[in-house]
Amino acid sequence: MNGPENNRSGRFRLLADIVGPALPGLLIMSLFINLLALATPLFVMQVYDRVIFHAGLTTLQALVLGICAVILFDFILRQARSRVLQRVALAVDVDLGRALFAKVAGLPLQVLESRPGHAWQFLFRDLETVRNTVAGAAVIALVDLPFIVFFLGLVIWLAPPLAWVFALVAVAFVLLGLWNGISVGRASRIEREATMRRDRLLNEIVLGRTVMKSAAMAGPLQALWEKGQAASIQSAIKRGRLADGSMNAGASLGVIATIALTSVGAVAILDLKMTIGTLVAANLLSSRLIAPLSQLITSWRSLAALRESAGRLNAILAEPDDRRLDAIDLPRPSGKLQVEEATFTYDPEAAPALKAISVRFGPGGLHAIVGPNGSGKTTLLKLAHGLYRPATGRVLLDDADISQFSRDQVAAWIGYVPQDGFLFSGTVRENIARFATDAADADILAAAELAGVHSFVADLPDGYDTQVGEGGGRFSTGQRQRIAIARALVGNPPIVLLDEPTSNLDRDAEDDLRRHLCEMARSRTVVMVTHSPALLQASDSITVLVKGTIALAGRTEQVLPRLMGSHVRQVGT
Numbered sequence: 001m002n003g004p005e006n007n008r009s010g011r012f013r014l015l016a017d018i019v020g021p022a023l024p025g026l027l028i029m030s031l032f033i034n035l036l037a038l039a040t041p042l043f044v045m046q047v048y049d050r051v052i053f054h055a056g057l058t059t060l061q062a063l064v065l066g067i068c069a070v071i072l073f074d075f076i077l078r079q080a081r082s083r084v085l086q087r088v089a090l091a092v093d094v095d096l097g098r099a100l101f102a103k104v105a106g107l108p109l110q111v112l113e114s115r116p117g118h119a120w121q122f123l124f125r126d127l128e129t130v131r132n133t134v135a136g137a138a139v140i141a142l143v144d145l146p147f148i149v150f151f152l153g154l155v156i157w158l159a160p161p162l163a164w165v166f167a168l169v170a171v172a173f174v175l176l177g178l179w180n181g182i183s184v185g186r187a188s189r190i191e192r193e194a195t196m197r198r199d200r201l202l203n204e205i206v207l208g209r210t211v212m213k214s215a216a217m218a219g220p221l222q223a224l225w226e227k228g229q230a231a232s233i234q235s236a237i238k239r240g241r242l243a244d245g246s247m248n249a250g251a252s253l254g255v256i257a258t259i260a261l262t263s264v265g266a267v268a269i270l271d272l273k274m275t276i277g278t279l280v281a282a283n284l285l286s287s288r289l290i291a292p293l294s295q296l297i298t299s300w301r302s303l304a305a306l307r308e309s310a311g312r313l314n315a316i317l318a319e320p321d322d323r324r325l326d327a328i329d330l331p332r333p334s335g336k337l338q339v340e341e342a343t344f345t346y347d348p349e350a351a352p353a354l355k356a357i358s359v360r361f362g363p364g365g366l367h368a369i370v371g372p373n374g375s376g377k378t379t380l381l382k383l384a385h386g387l388y389r390p391a392t393g394r395v396l397l398d399d400a401d402i403s404q405f406s407r408d409q410v411a412a413w414i415g416y417v418p419q420d421g422f423l424f425s426g427t428v429r430e431n432i433a434r435f436a437t438d439a440a441d442a443d444i445l446a447a448a449e450l451a452g453v454h455s456f457v458a459d460l461p462d463g464y465d466t467q468v469g470e471g472g473g474r475f476s477t478g479q480r481q482r483i484a485i486a487r488a489l490v491g492n493p494p495i496v497l498l499d500e501p502t503s504n505l506d507r508d509a510e511d512d513l514r515r516h517l518c519e520m521a522r523s524r525t526v527v528m529v530t531h532s533p534a535l536l537q538a539s540d541s542i543t544v545l546v547k548g549t550i551a552l553a554g555r556t557e558q559v560l561p562r563l564m565g566s567h568v569r570q571v572g573t
């Protein structure tokens, strides 16, 4: 998997594409907002030095009018700047959100399985962090930053005796900001990891709610969750303490700066090096310096979080996708599926799950794969579907390497029925149609009838409009599997792979499914992982897997007697 290191050059590219176009406008607006900010100190300076000392009421009227116009312009500019930032936020939500979803959904199954489920949800939180930061106060603080130099220059020109105080204050703020960014950034990372650990457990509790209830595990699981919660709270407190500490230090630094300015200014006035108006104006200008600097302290953390979130998002966006496009449209394959010398490893440290396997199915017929638990049957099916890529060897569909086809194309040619028959929340119709909005009723009905779904769905009050519930929980596992078989048959694929389709069926249902599978196998290649004697007898060929290798394979009439013999021997020993 590509780490963030591998795509440094790509880091922030997508973000830059979104924020980049808005940046010149933001900078120009900020320039005017900062220039207008000079009006208040100038106003006060004039009032102190001219109006008060020379009783210039007419001047005061003109100054008040002028400052009112400035306030109005300032308001309009700030509103415009907010609008631009809102548009940036929207672009992040829409463009980056869409890109992230497409990316996650388009990643190879192996990459998706390499992280726990909630890690993917956290990526969408990263998206929120990016959105809130690029469209929030942190970006305004960053855009305002260059004007600090301008204000510093102005103060030095206006009140030279105060220059060194300003320079010291600016350096102190930058140091505080840096320290805050590093320490709070580190604390935030620890907090994120603690929260992820806690949420992982929460996810599993929801998934395993039946086990939790049936095995009365609520007490011990609560203790585990509280441990995770405590770690999360502790890290949040630490992060909060550090963040509050630097924010308060920033506030104190602001007060110290005002006192230092006033004191040094007072001495300068006594030495006749400055007027009172200049001191008051310098004090006001100092707020234009100090405000963005202290804002920077809080923003620094947001910017560090932005950097990390954008880094994680970019690392995912740089992952290679499943193939999405085909060079040419090929005709429907005849259904010959061949695995050639394929080796597959989940964990490089452990033994391969499949070792140089070669097997051929079809075209046409019913083919069974048997073997003890953990022998690699499911892995072989996933490999045959192109969901996993073999480390060595290849999978051929009608003599063409399957890796050249897009996922959409393979999914249209090879139907796959997982063991748990997972369904997405929605109606039976939507699930069979794979949520395609343009699926024809006739195709859905044909698939449902062939899979034996129609008989039990037609009985329901809402028929095909029945909601299947979360993960398909409204139906029994056997019924879910039937709907999953119908889903696999939509589009009439020449090959169907089924993972233990009878594991949750009673004898009658198993018999019924056997009839349906034989019917399907008349015009398709049907490959199934099964231990059902009825299905084994009905099959044309049997492949026996043991510890990731093929122990026995051939026509059913040759393999079955030997298989039964070994079973009888095992029972006998």
Ligand code: ADP
Residues within 6 Å of the ligand: 113, 346, 347, 353, 371, 372, 373, 374, 375, 376, 377, 378, 379, 380
């Ligand atoms: P079967 O379907 O025959 O029960 P599998 O194909 O599920 O066997 O698994 C074959 C081997 O690969 C087993 O040793 C199993 O522990 C291992 N395995 C399966 N899935 C994973 C996974 N996601 N990560 C690591 N190892 C796995």
